[in-house]
Amino acid sequence: MYLCNVKIVIMSRVIRMINGKCHNCKEKHAKIFKDSFFSFGFPKMNKKCPNCSIRFEKEPGFFVGAMYVSYGLVVLEGIIAYLIGSFFSNNPIVLLISILAAIFLLSVPNYRYSRIIWIHMFGSV
Numbered sequence: 111m112y113l114c115n116v117k118i119v120i121m122s123r124v125i126r127m128i129n130g131k132c133h134n135c136k137e138k139h140a141k142i143f144k145d146s147f148f149s150f151g152f153p154k155m156n157k158k159c160p161n162c163s164i165r166f167e168k169e170p171g172f173f174v175g176a177m178y179v180s181y182g183l184v185v186l187e188g189i190i191a192y193l194i195g196s197f198f199s200n201n202p203i204v205l206l207i208s209i210l211a212a213i214f215l216l217s218v219p220n221y222r223y224s225r226i227i228w229i230h231m232f233g234s235v
């Protein structure tokens with residue numbers, strides 16, 4: 111029973127991270143970023159949660175640690191791009207270009223999700 115509740119809590123947190131919701135409250139309109147995922151341009155963050163008014167940036171430089179999350183995401187995407195590219199070609203130049211293209215195309219979602227994951231990991235500390 112306890113393990114089932116832990117799974118539910120973890121899954122609800124993962125779903126909130128994917129949707130970019132606040133780590134503190136569970137409201138539908140409590141978004142961390144102002145714009146939607148599919149909007150053009152660089153994503154802009156809310157300074158506070160629109161629902162519970164908790165500050166997302168706890169202190170100056172809080173999001174420096176999100177670079178570690180971003181690095182992990184880039185490595186994961188590079189490995190996936192390599193595996194997908196290796197199905198089509200064994201040429202190392204083509205594989206390198208596919209990895210670099212994946213990193214470039216996913217740079218904005220990386221920025222967004224690295225901060226969201228960082229807030230969910232250390233926002234309550």
Ligand SMILES: [Zn+2]
Pocket residue numbers: 132133134135136140159160161162163164
């Ligand atoms: Zn909130």
